Amino acid sequence: MRVQFVLSEIATGLRRNFSMVLSVILVTFVSLTFVGAAMLMQMQISSMKDYWYDRVEVAVFLCPPDSESPNCATGEVTDEQIQEIRDQLESPELAAYVDEVYFEDKETAHRLFEEQFADTSLAGTIPVEQMSQSFRVSLIDPEQYEIINEYFSTTPGVEEVVDQNRLLDQLFSIINIATVIAIGIAVLMLVCAVLLIGTTIRLSAQSRRRETGIMRLVGASNTLIQLPFVLEGVVAATIGALLAGGTLAAIVQFFIGGWLQPRVPTFTLVGLGDVVAIGVGLVVIGVLMAVISSLLTLRRYLKV
Template identity: 35%
Template sequence: MRASFLLREILNGLRRNVTMTLAMVLTTAITLAMFGGGLLVVQMADKSQKIFLDRVEMQLFLADSVSGSDPSCQRAPCSVLLNDLKKEQGVESVRFIDRHEAYETAKQTFKDNPDIASNIREGTLPASFKVRMADPNRFGAVLDEYQGRPGIDGVLDQRELVKRIFSVLDGTRNAAFAIATVLAIAAILLIANTVQVAAFTRRTEVGIMRLVGATRWYTQLPFLLEAVVAALAGAVLSIAGLFAAKVFFFDRALNDLYGVNILARITNADVLFVSPWLVIGGVLLAGVTGYLTLRFYVRE
């Protein structure tokens, strides 16, 4: 009997305040979708960082005097640098690139830009060491130690590129969380207002129930459950929105970056991983707000 009464009251309440209920559902859905989008960006950043750390390299360029006088890296200081790098803790591999290979690589890199390619002359590019790290945490230490060694003229540090890419991802995540915070405040105010209106419109019914012995908690529970049901509907919409965003935004807009393995791909499993947190967040948002509203506003 009690369960059927609660269900009937919840349905009646949602129907009576249908416009406010729809507004609450949509606001909650957008709030949770923005929060879920931020969580997806966090997952993308974490997986992308692993991709970069697995393949990030440093390149140490030799001085012109060393590149020209020792093209095969058989004498000091070139051979000493090569041997020291191979023995360095955290280094996975070291490859010597002579001037001819550097020239061929540059020509291939700029083959679609003939103006630049035509200005590249063999023998003008320096030889170099390309160093791949087994331990990414040793990247900075190795770079700092060798960039000032005799025979080294310059370095190419790919960490700066990684930092710039992740600064964009961090900015996107922070923007999503900031928007979600603003929308959460709007959702809280809307839930509180909806609960107040629902309680006010049924004040006579509640008063009669209290006179016949119903507890305060029992008379207020339908209002609380109405807010929770609306939040659950908003959570379902937000999850559907994230699946749609994966297909129409992440997969399409970032397809080129996925193709060259610059960014990790957002998968359905990532969205499913985020989904329970959206449901929990929606229920907590509505439940806590509804409870506090009833506690401090509806005192009869």
């Protein structure tokens, strides 16, 4: 009997405040969509970091023809200088830092360049003889880049030492900024949702003062009186959270999985399994948001 009464009170409240409930659903949907998108971005960033940081190298670029680097004042790197650099990289002094070394000659560099820019205007613009030779160095600890830089930054025949980690850090910094912006928007929208839930519950409580007064007189408990109001907010927030999860699932299924993944097959992008895990979290956030907002509102506007 009590369950039937609570359900009827919930239906009455949702019907009386339909426009406000719809607003709560929409604001919760938008805010939790931003929250879920930010979570997915962070999961993807972590996955990309694990993938790329295990593969990044330190590139020791050797002097090409006509280089303006002070180390290249004598012209293009000679075979003797290349051998000296190789010996240093394979020396016992660097054995604790260097995992693997391989040499990229002009022909290999040119082939990789043509493959990378095959469909652009840069293809075919640089002849083989103008390509830079380089040593590609995999480190045992990628953060020990400065050791290699100190050894070779002033070595004759070395034009430049480049740490690919730094390039990736710049990329991930930009993505992290976008994530922070998304989180900021989500927090703002969540505040709006909390305020809307509180307003909806307050209007519902004021419109049913007579019913709650009668319930008090017949000895109904505080929990029984407050429960329908709390569940109204929970229902609206849950619907918004489910819509947010469904939207993220559609984006991952049709855009990321259907369109983007085939174009970047080198590493795995977020999938529906990640969305399911995040979707559960969004529902929990929505429910907690509704419960807390409802209880705080009822303490002020519904004296029981």
